[in-house]
Each structure stands twice: as C-alpha cells, then as structure tokens.
Amino acid sequence: MRDVEYDPREESAYECFDCGTIVVAESCPSACPDCGGAMRNRLTTFE
Template sequence: MRDVHVDSEAERPYECFECGEIVFAEDNPSECPDCEGEVRNRRTPIE
C-alpha cells in the first residue's frame, strides 16, 4: 500500500441525494445549495 498525502484544504466533490447536483467544497456542506437535500462525499464509497 502506498502512502498518500491527503490535502485537507483541497476541494472535494459532494453529491446531493435528492437532485444529483455536484458541489465542490473544502468542508462538508450541510445541505445542497439548490434543493436543500442531503449531500455525501463522492470519494466515500456507499455500502
């Protein structure tokens, strides 16, 4: 396994569960700016 440098200041993609809007942000947005739905970090797998 390789060591990966994680830049905590980098923007990450978040996707809205309701409308599918993709938002790039440094911090986890609490809700979608378009429909106020729940968002998830797209780099985190859903199980």
C-alpha cells in the same frame, strides 16, 4: 477499496442524495444549494 491519499485541506466533490447536484468545496455543505437535500462526499464509497 481504492488507494487514494486523502488531504482534508483539498477541495472535494459533494453530491446531493436527492437531486444529484455536485458541489466542489473544502468542507461538506450542510445542505444542497438547489433543493436543500443531504450531501455526501463522492470520494466515500456508497453501498
């Protein structure tokens, strides 16, 4: 686990599970702007 301070007011990078599009925003987009797929926060570990 990384030692990173999380500030919810900062912009984070979100990545689409389906097409890999990356969006930088303050809150998680409800869907990918390119394909409509689900988005994930890139700071959150993915197992």
